[in-house]
Amino acid sequence: xxxxxxxxxxxxxxxxxxxxxxxxxxxxxxxxxxxxxxxxxxxxxxxxxxxxxxxxxxxxxxxxxxxxxxxxxxxxxxxxxxxxxxxxxxxxxxxxxxxxxxxxxxxxxxxxxxxxxxxxxxxxxxxxxxxxxxxxxxxxxxxxxxxxxxxxxxxxxxxxxxxxxxxxxxxxxxxxxxxxxxxxxxxxxxxxxxxxxxxxxxxxxxxxxxxxxxxxxxxxxxxxxxxxxxxxxxxxxxxxxxxxxxxxxxxxxxxxxxxxxxxxxxxxxxxxxxxxxxxxxxxxxxxxxxxxxxxxxxxxxxxxxxxxxxxxxxxxxxxxxxxxxxxxxxxxxxxxxxxxxxxxxxxxxxxxxxx
Amino acid sequence: xxxxxxxxxxxxxxxxxxxxxxxxxxxxxxxxxxxxxxxxxxxxxxxxxxxxxxxxxxxxxxxxxxxxxxxxxxxxxxxxxxxxxxxxxxxxxxxxxxxxxxxxxxxxxxxxxxxxxxxxxxxxxxxxxxxxxxxxxxxxxxxxxxxxxxxxxxxxxxxxxxxxxxxxxxxxxxxxxxxxxxxxxxxxxxxxxxxxxxxxxxxxxxxxxxxxxxxxxxxxxxxxxxxxxxxxxxxxxxxxxxxxxxxxxxxxxxxxxxxxxxxxxxxxxxxxxxxxxxxxxxxxxxxxxxxxxxxxxxxxxxxxxxxxxxxxxxxxxxxxxxxxxxxxxxxxxxxxxxxxxxxxxxxxxxxxxxx
Numbered sequence: 043x044x045x046x047x048x049x050x051x052x053x054x055x056x057x058x059x060x061x062x063x064x065x066x067x068x069x070x071x072x073x074x075x076x077x078x079x080x081x082x083x084x085x086x087x088x089x090x091x092x093x094x095x096x097x098x099x100x101x102x103x104x105x106x107x108x109x110x111x112x113x114x115x116x117x118x119x120x121x122x123x124x125x126x127x128x129x130x131x132x133x134x135x136x137x138x139x140x141x142x143x144x145x146x147x148x149x150x151x152x153x154x155x156x157x158x159x160x161x162x163x164x165x166x167x168x169x170x171x172x173x174x175x176x177x178x179x180x181x182x183x184x185x186x187x188x189x190x191x192x193x194x195x196x197x198x199x200x201x202x203x204x205x206x207x208x209x210x211x212x213x214x215x216x217x218x219x220x221x222x223x224x225x226x227x228x229x230x231x232x233x234x235x236x237x238x239x240x241x242x243x244x245x246x247x248x249x250x251x252x253x254x255x256x257x258x259x260x261x262x263x264x265x266x267x268x269x270x271x272x273x274x275x276x277x278x279x280x281x282x283x284x285x286x287x288x289x290x291x292x293x294x295x296x297x298x299x300x301x302x303x304x305x306x307x308x309x310x311x312x313x314x315x316x317x318x319x320x321x322x323x324x325x326x327x328x329x330x331x332x333x334x335x336x337x338x339x340x341x342x343x344x345x346x347x348x349x350x351x352x353x354x355x356x357x358x359x360x361x362x363x364x365x366x367x368x369x370x371x372x373x374x375x376x377x378x379x380x381x382x383x384x385x386x387x388x389x390x391x392x393x394x395x396x397x
Numbered sequence: 398x399x400x401x402x403x404x405x406x407x408x409x410x411x412x413x414x415x416x417x418x419x420x421x422x423x424x425x426x427x428x429x430x431x432x433x434x435x436x437x438x439x440x441x442x443x444x445x446x447x448x449x450x451x452x453x454x455x456x457x458x459x460x461x462x463x464x465x466x467x468x469x470x471x472x473x474x475x476x477x478x479x480x481x482x483x484x485x486x487x488x489x490x491x492x493x494x495x496x497x498x499x500x501x502x503x504x505x506x507x508x509x510x511x512x513x514x515x516x517x518x519x520x521x522x523x524x525x526x527x528x529x530x531x532x533x534x535x536x537x538x539x540x541x542x543x544x545x546x547x548x549x550x551x552x553x554x555x556x557x558x559x560x561x562x563x564x565x566x567x568x569x570x571x572x573x574x575x576x577x578x579x580x581x582x583x584x585x586x587x588x589x590x591x592x593x594x595x596x597x598x599x600x601x602x603x604x605x606x607x608x609x610x611x612x613x614x615x616x617x618x619x620x621x622x623x624x625x626x627x628x629x630x631x632x633x634x635x636x637x638x639x640x641x642x643x644x645x646x647x648x649x650x651x652x653x654x655x656x657x658x659x660x661x662x663x664x665x666x667x668x669x670x671x672x673x674x675x676x677x678x679x680x681x682x683x684x685x686x687x688x689x690x691x692x693x694x695x696x697x698x699x700x701x702x703x704x705x706x707x708x709x710x711x712x713x714x715x716x717x718x719x720x721x722x723x724x725x726x727x728x729x730x731x732x733x734x735x736x737x738x739x740x741x742x743x744x745x746x747x748x749x750x751x752x
Contacts, residue, residue: 271540273579273581
């Protein structure tokens with residue numbers, strides 16, 4: 043059997059729960075399925091935090107030298123590819139606090155993972171949470187993973203349009219904008235941006251569904267503007283963008299009233315949702331329903347990159363770090379999603395290979 | 398035993414599902430619990446639509462002459478107080494369509510119900526859905542029930558500050574604004590308006606909980622502004638309003654990140670929510686999570702009125718009207734909520750009597 047490529051998992055901020063949940067998630071996977079890109083001492087410390095936890099039998103840490111070596115690591119062991127630009131003393135910094143060194147290390151692991159993905163050595167990358175302040179303290183100009191990834195994957199001089207998708211077992215939403223004030227987010231609802239979001243979501247979802255998605259596009263205003271009574275963005279901007287997308291053969295519907303579109307798209311065991319995903323006009327419009335039923339199963343997917351990247355939808359949880367009690371459920375869901383996303387891509391050949 | 402006062406239920410738009418769901422809901426209630434204010438022929442027609450439905454044994458319609466007569470109507474019968482300003486031929490207008498006469502009749506029933514509530518003849522009013530366009534066609538200046546009720550209950554020359562609460566078995570939310578475009582809703586987040594919303598919610602919830610509520614106040618921006626990075630309304634407006642409310646002894650918390658505050662407030666059987674209600678900064682912020690799990694159990698409560706008023710949280714459903722298939726679940730939930738709201742009031746004496 044031809045071995046499938048492993049997934050690279052970055053450790054995230056070394057002072058947060060990242061290393062612990064990476065250990066917890068990796069030891070449950072089939073042999074060769076994934077490996078960590080991390081500081082080895084930080085991973086050893088994380089293993090120590092977990093010692094004694096009921097679900098953690100002895101799991102040895104196996105240091106590997108390349109992605110290809112991951113295949114030889116037995117199930118139950120934690121394969122770790124050491125980060126290239128090692129930072130001395132990382133594992134002796136107090137956990138639960140902002141350190142510039144942790145921000146720098148987190149970013150370095152992400153860059154290393156991106157390089158492996160672009161070189162075709164790994165099927166996907168999954169990123170454990172980093173801390174925005176630590177990233178800033180390290181002098182990184184990016185507010186978070188998404189922006190860092192977009193910059194790493196862009197051609198020189200060309201901004202890469204990416205969008206955040208949040209997904210759980212019931213609902214998927216792709217956001218027109220992310221970290222803008224609501225006032226700015228309203229202004230960011232432009233024809234070009236909405237159409238681009240629909241196109242990126244269509245391409246991304248076609249990839250992981252293996253068929254064209256049926257997509258709902260939310261309105262911006264209450265009742266989707268009620269025919270222009272409460273705002274006209276639906277008539278001026280969103281409606282025309284949906285029409286343009288449909289003109290390209292994309293199965294997009296809307297603008298639909300925001301307060302019911304997520305309920306309509308919700309998938310239940312007994313009842314599939316009306317839509318495969320919902321295009322949300324701003325951050326909280328999409329994230330409120332995705333998070334409403336609980337955080338643990340949420341996955342963040344960056345659409346529009348030339349590589350597959352997912353992450354859990356929670357943060358570094360400094361208050362929990364070091365206790366061994368942090369749940370790896372969202373990270374495990376991110377690993378499953380990364381595998382689902384990677385599969386049709388390899389089936390489709392080099393479609394997403396480095397341009 | 399001293400008989401408790403009945404609840405008055407308005408029929409809503411005669412061409413919508415209102416009359417049918419009123420019949421369906423009333424026949425399940427204890428004797429004397431509630432009566433309809435309606436056109437008698439419209440109610441007869443609705444009874445006909447329901448004939449044959451599995452859950453509808455023969456339910457006679459009993460026309461009463463005053464609120465007090467409702468007590469004598471046996472359980473399983475539908476007590477109807479005819480609307481005072483009868484409109485001829487209402488029951489022969491085609492259902493499922495906008496008619497000015499239906500708008501006028503719906504408004505007349507609401508006014509009659511308000512008068513009975515203010516006179517102390519009924520414990521509460523519950524309103525079946527009306528149709529905004531029919532209301533406008535009848536020359537009414539109000540976009541919906543809430544505004545009509547606020548005007549009916551106001552002292553001459555004094556606007557009555559009211560707020561909409563949406564509630565189901567898991568979540569309650571009170572909205573800072575309702576039918577404004579999102580752009581206008583952002584501008585409506587002012588210190589005075591947020592503080593007034595917190596005060597109205599506190600008074601209303603104290604009333605139906607029988608104790609001071611623990612309230613969460615949502616932020617306006619993603620991550621509640623992340624310390625001013627994505628918008629400063631939390632620092633300039635919402636935070637100070639919460640502080641002012643706390644200075645008045647109100648147990649308000651926030652501003653909290655919008656994408657997780659509703660999840661935190663959600664009540665489950667095994668786990669009470671962290672908060673009794675959430676103050677939402679705009680319509681969809683609050684309505685998306687309330688509606689996410691399905692429409693049928695949602696109830697709309699107008700807080701700040703001198704009377705108790707609830708309604709189902711759905712509309713006239715013209716496409717379903719006349720089929721006998723419309724669910725009365727939300728209306729039944731509205732009746733239960735009205736009774737819960739009315740109880741502590743009568744226990745507290747004339748606290749909400751007409752000023």
